[in-house]
Amino acid sequence: MKLSRKDILGMEDLSVEEINLILDTAESFIEVSTREIKKVPTLRGKTVINLFLEPSTRTRTSFEIAAKRLSADTISISAAMSSMVKGETLTDMARTLEAMNPDVIVMRHSAAGAPHMLSGLIKQSIINAGDGAHEHPTQALLDMLTIRERKEKVAGLKVAIVGDIAHSRVVRSNIYGLIRMGAEVTVAGPATMIPRDIDKMGVRVSCRMKEAIKDADVIMMLRMQIERQDGNIFPSLREYSNYYCLNAQNITLAKDDVLVMHPGPINRGVEIAPDIADGSRSVILDQVTNGVAVRMALLYLLVGGK
Amino acid sequence: MKLSRKDILGMEDLSVEEINLILDTAESFIEVSTREIKKVPTLRGKTVINLFLEPSTRTRTSFEIAAKRLSADTISISAAMSSMVKGETLTDMARTLEAMNPDVIVMRHSAAGAPHMLSGLIKQSIINAGDGAHEHPTQALLDMLTIRERKEKVAGLKVAIVGDIAHSRVVRSNIYGLIRMGAEVTVAGPATMIPRDIDKMGVRVSCRMKEAIKDADVIMMLRMQIERQDGNIFPSLREYSNYYCLNAQNITLAKDDVLVMHPGPINRGVEIAPDIADGSRSVILDQVTNGVAVRMALLYLLVGGK
Amino acid sequence: MKLSRKDILGMEDLSVEEINLILDTAESFIEVSTREIKKVPTLRGKTVINLFLEPSTRTRTSFEIAAKRLSADTISISAAMSSMVKGETLTDMARTLEAMNPDVIVMRHSAAGAPHMLSGLIKQSIINAGDGAHEHPTQALLDMLTIRERKEKVAGLKVAIVGDIAHSRVVRSNIYGLIRMGAEVTVAGPATMIPRDIDKMGVRVSCRMKEAIKDADVIMMLRMQIERQDGNIFPSLREYSNYYCLNAQNITLAKDDVLVMHPGPINRGVEIAPDIADGSRSVILDQVTNGVAVRMALLYLLVGGK
Numbered sequence: 001m002k003l004s005r006k007d008i009l010g011m012e013d014l015s016v017e018e019i020n021l022i023l024d025t026a027e028s029f030i031e032v033s034t035r036e037i038k039k040v041p042t043l044r045g046k047t048v049i050n051l052f053l054e055p056s057t058r059t060r061t062s063f064e065i066a067a068k069r070l071s072a073d074t075i076s077i078s079a080a081m082s083s084m085v086k087g088e089t090l091t092d093m094a095r096t097l098e099a100m101n102p103d104v105i106v107m108r109h110s111a112a113g114a115p116h117m118l119s120g121l122i123k124q125s126i127i128n129a130g131d132g133a134h135e136h137p138t139q140a141l142l143d144m145l146t147i148r149e150r151k152e153k154v155a156g157l158k159v160a161i162v163g164d165i166a167h168s169r170v171v172r173s174n175i176y177g178l179i180r181m182g183a184e185v186t187v188a189g190p191a192t193m194i195p196r197d198i199d200k201m202g203v204r205v206s207c208r209m210k211e212a213i214k215d216a217d218v219i220m221m222l223r224m225q226i227e228r229q230d231g232n233i234f235p236s237l238r239e240y241s242n243y244y245c246l247n248a249q250n251i252t253l254a255k256d257d258v259l260v261m262h263p264g265p266i267n268r269g270v271e272i273a274p275d276i277a278d279g280s281r282s283v284i285l286d287q288v289t290n291g292v293a294v295r296m297a298l299l300y301l302l303v304g305g306k
Numbered sequence: 307m308k309l310s311r312k313d314i315l316g317m318e319d320l321s322v323e324e325i326n327l328i329l330d331t332a333e334s335f336i337e338v339s340t341r342e343i344k345k346v347p348t349l350r351g352k353t354v355i356n357l358f359l360e361p362s363t364r365t366r367t368s369f370e371i372a373a374k375r376l377s378a379d380t381i382s383i384s385a386a387m388s389s390m391v392k393g394e395t396l397t398d399m400a401r402t403l404e405a406m407n408p409d410v411i412v413m414r415h416s417a418a419g420a421p422h423m424l425s426g427l428i429k430q431s432i433i434n435a436g437d438g439a440h441e442h443p444t445q446a447l448l449d450m451l452t453i454r455e456r457k458e459k460v461a462g463l464k465v466a467i468v469g470d471i472a473h474s475r476v477v478r479s480n481i482y483g484l485i486r487m488g489a490e491v492t493v494a495g496p497a498t499m500i501p502r503d504i505d506k507m508g509v510r511v512s513c514r515m516k517e518a519i520k521d522a523d524v525i526m527m528l529r530m531q532i533e534r535q536d537g538n539i540f541p542s543l544r545e546y547s548n549y550y551c552l553n554a555q556n557i558t559l560a561k562d563d564v565l566v567m568h569p570g571p572i573n574r575g576v577e578i579a580p581d582i583a584d585g586s587r588s589v590i591l592d593q594v595t596n597g598v599a600v601r602m603a604l605l606y607l608l609v610g611g612k
Numbered sequence: 613m614k615l616s617r618k619d620i621l622g623m624e625d626l627s628v629e630e631i632n633l634i635l636d637t638a639e640s641f642i643e644v645s646t647r648e649i650k651k652v653p654t655l656r657g658k659t660v661i662n663l664f665l666e667p668s669t670r671t672r673t674s675f676e677i678a679a680k681r682l683s684a685d686t687i688s689i690s691a692a693m694s695s696m697v698k699g700e701t702l703t704d705m706a707r708t709l710e711a712m713n714p715d716v717i718v719m720r721h722s723a724a725g726a727p728h729m730l731s732g733l734i735k736q737s738i739i740n741a742g743d744g745a746h747e748h749p750t751q752a753l754l755d756m757l758t759i760r761e762r763k764e765k766v767a768g769l770k771v772a773i774v775g776d777i778a779h780s781r782v783v784r785s786n787i788y789g790l791i792r793m794g795a796e797v798t799v800a801g802p803a804t805m806i807p808r809d810i811d812k813m814g815v816r817v818s819c820r821m822k823e824a825i826k827d828a829d830v831i832m833m834l835r836m837q838i839e840r841q842d843g844n845i846f847p848s849l850r851e852y853s854n855y856y857c858l859n860a861q862n863i864t865l866a867k868d869d870v871l872v873m874h875p876g877p878i879n880r881g882v883e884i885a886p887d888i889a890d891g892s893r894s895v896i897l898d899q900v901t902n903g904v905a906v907r908m909a910l911l912y913l914l915v916g917g918k
């Protein structure tokens with residue numbers, strides 16, 4: 001079975017049926033990574049280009065492992081060694097890669113909409129691995145796979161997302177996906193980190209974390225992007241964590257069997273207390289494991305299985 | 307069939323027979339990259355080291371894809387992570403790589419003659435992927451493959467090469483190859499960018515672009531290396547493009563079926579107008595596609611086919 | 613046959629039997645790299661992550677070639693592109709990688725003990741590829757394989773190690789291994805570069821190179837880490853080489869069939885004279901060749917062979 005689409009650009013335009021197909025396929029791929037021989041010949045002779053124009057360890061590594069376990073050939077291109085330092089436009093760079101006949105281009109870019117722009121220009125499949133503060137659909141899919149694995153459904157669950165809502169592509173993709181699948185989503189964070197009009201996406205908004213996580217089935221904590229803050233970071237960081245760090249006290253407001261999620265890398269003691277990150281309700285590492293399976297599923301659905 | 311040589315160092319010492327063998331072989335490899343399964347087992351168990359001591363996206367990616375489609379194992383070494391930052395000589399580095407028993411070392415280096423120096427020292431095949439302003443033979447071969455594909459011959463064609471002739475390794479390799487294959491070559495560019503004595507290579511020289519491209523069958527535009535210019539770049543860039551940018555007006559001087567070529571990455575509006583780069587006479591992306599085929603051919607001819 | 617241990621962290625805790633098993637296995641792998649098809653299917657479907665948080669060419673390349681010749685999938689992660697620049701702890705990074713189900717993590721880190729710390733935390737095998745100034749066990753094993761290849765034994769040999777003893781992980785690993793295998797080891801270097809209490813490791817200590825290399829069967833010269841010196845380097849470098857450079861004169865003090873070794877990259881004329889580095893007694897390039905074999909052996913013994 002295949003997706004009847006060329007690209008995975010965002011959660012915004014994925015239907016319920018498509019999401020279910022991707023998650024079902026991913027579920028069947030989880031097992032491959034636990035085998036003695038972690039490899040299937042599905043994508044032998046296919047070429048996957050990982051075009052990461054922003055730094056990344058986990059997403060790039062996850063895609064590279066996914067492609068290799070499907071027997072695809074992988075090529076990594078990073079910003080530092082790219083010809084964009086020579087002034088080439090993104091369009092020309094993409095057309096150049098297209099001319100080398102890859103099958104999929106996995107792409108991370110600092111500009112929102114970059115993969116969408118290329119989508120119409122080149123014939124190969126594009127998977128958005130993060131575009132600015134816009135979307136990060138494979139993260140939302142692996143999050144949903146993790147929720148479904150533990151809760152057996154997504155519809156009807158109460159999901160709280162806490163942190164810097166305004167600058168997070170993880171949040172946007174998750175809101176699109178979770179709302180579509182029937183979850184109730186509440187976002188919380190400092191007023192300066194909540195975008196105006198976010199309620200139009202169908203979520204409830206709160207400035208108070210405690211309100212957001214009350215009776216939650218799932219709490220997604222967002223990474224505070226410390227490296228993007230300027231000089232006056234420490235006073236505000238401490239204040240931030242006073243109000244928005246998930247810890248042993250405030251987590252008692254949520255359901256007993258709440259799932260604690262985080263896209264990583266985590267800042268221990270900033271947005272999440274160490275004992276919660278490492279505790280029994282945390283599924284942070286399951287998210288990583290499921291990330292490989294989701295990416296295998298997408299590569300398979302887009303270019304394999306004929 | 308094999309080349310009876312260990313290395314591909316430059317076009318200067320390739321015979322007509324060798325060039326024809328390489329182009330014929332490359333032609334047969336073009337098809338592999340259009341298959342459903344883009345892979346042949348020819349170089350299984352061979353090791354190709356891509357030693358790129360200058361930044362490069364397209365050439366490195368092209369070689370890496372070529373090697374992988376032949377089932378070779380590839381290892382990439384870039385300047386940044388190389389032990390040359392620890393003061394190791396190039397010779398010692400190459401001998402160290404030799405001792406790991408690769409089959410081919412593909413090498414880009416900022417110094418003219420670097421691959422030639424190593425050639426006599428190490429037993430494995432070396433392919434020059436660009437040495438300073440000296441040679442870039444795989445570029446010249448893919449250019450010739452592209453010309454032959456469209457014009458069915460090289461001999462007798464009028465080829466104009468326009469731009470910074472003095473600092474271009476692409477030009478030198480193309481002149482050697484095109485003259486040997488019987489083309490008539492004219493080079494044009496600002497007087498400060500034309501090396502003295504270049505006419506001794508067998509080309510006609512002009513300072514006026516219009517004169518050079520008149521009745522041309524092929525126009526090769528060179529990349530203006532903006533990133534290597536110093537501070538006073540913008541006035542001179544504008545002046546440069548006034549005189550040496552290929553556009554809808556001056557291209558009418560060439561033959562109607564002229565081929566427009568460029569080694570990339572292109573500076574739109576500097577050396578080539580966007581409508582010309584993207585127009586029907588442009589074969590710039592064919593060049594990229596043929597680059598993979600030429601590199602597959604060279605890898606195959608040097609170490610496969612036994 | 614397998615090692616009955618999960619990790620290779622250092623020579624300190626390897627038994628005589630384990631060292632012999634590794635060297636015997638490595639010996640049988642030397643031949644693979646000389647074949648027409650340099651590849652065995654032993655580790656097909658296994659994932660090897662090369663996590664190099666310090667720059668390295670030779671060790672990373674050697675491990676990557678070793679893994680590929682065993683048909684494993686390899687993923688390289690370097691410091692520059694790692695999420696540690698985003699403030700992630702090493703532990704969290706390792707757990708994240710663990711969750712992607714690799715089979716082996718090969719790890720270089722600037723902090724002594726880093727791989728030991730991770731060893732207890734993650735379930736996959738860890739191979740220490742150098743931790744600060746602590747250990748570099750694969751270097752010691754390839755050194756020992758090279759000695760055994762030429763001298764047919766290690767026990768009873770007189771081995772002199774000369775240079776910056778204090779800051780060298782190569783030295784520490786070699787001392788542990790050589791002493792355990794029955795060699796007599798003498799270390800020599802400037803007094804400021806000899807750690808106190810090093811004699812407790814079972815070696816003889818000398819400040820005079822000539823004394824140390826007298827009647828030696830093996831001389832290991834250490835790399836002077838020029839790039840780690842500060843501004844006042846040249847006077848002291850010249851003085852250093854006056855006293856501690858192995859050259860045609862002082863080498864006559866050693867046995868006639870002395871082996872000259874160096875872990876590379878070498879500083880010609882600083883710690884070793886060019887004619888000695890390239891001379892008939894030098895086995896420096898054999899060390900490199902044997903490095904691939906030793907790493908193949910370790911990967912095989914830790915995760916293959918079931």
